[in-house]
Amino acid sequence: MDTQTEFSKKVLALIKAIPKGKVATYGLIAKLAGKPRGARGVGWLLHSCTKSHKLPWQRVIKSNGQLSFPAFSHAYSLQKNLLEREGILVLNGRVDLKIYLWNKEVRDPI
DNA sequence: GTTTTGACAGTAT
DNA sequence: AATACTGCCAAAA
Structure with missing residues (x-):
């Protein structure tokens, strides 16, 4: 499996599976990844993968609904x-998780 | 091979 | 309710 473990691939797959207009939290992805x-x-992994792959890291935010960086950061x-x-x-650096939080059920219609 | 860091979350106080 | 500490996994030095 190259240098990446199943966890890495699973996390990356989940992140890449995040639909447009939705955001996921680290805890959610981690949980889904096992x-x-x-x-x-x-x-x-996100950071590491972003350097080698085009990954929608922007869709991954903290569980609190805030972005991972301070509002001062360029990122x-x-x-x-x-x-x-x-x-x-x-x-204000926060996203409405109640609206934009990615639900696994969204892609899995029963 | 060991140690440190890195874009957090959860639980405890 | 808010704050602090701990726990977790993986990769790079």
Whole structure:
């Protein structure tokens, strides 16, 4: 499996499976990947994979609904821009998880 | 081979 | 309710 473990591939697959206009949280992805407490691993993989692959890391935010970076960071502006471009409205660095949080059931119609 | 870091979450106080 | 600490996984140095 190359250098990537199943967890890595699963996380990457889940992230790549996030529909446009939706966002996922680290905990959610980690949980779906089989590591309910592996949120950090998810974030790390995200960063690592982003450098080698085009990954919608912007759709991955904290469980609190906030972006992963402070509003001062350049990456924050970029992410916010990308999210708004996806149709997601980012207010005060926060996204309405009640609206934009990706539900696994959305792609799995019963 | 070991240690440190890295874009968090959950639980406890 | 808010804050702090701990726990977790993986990759790079």
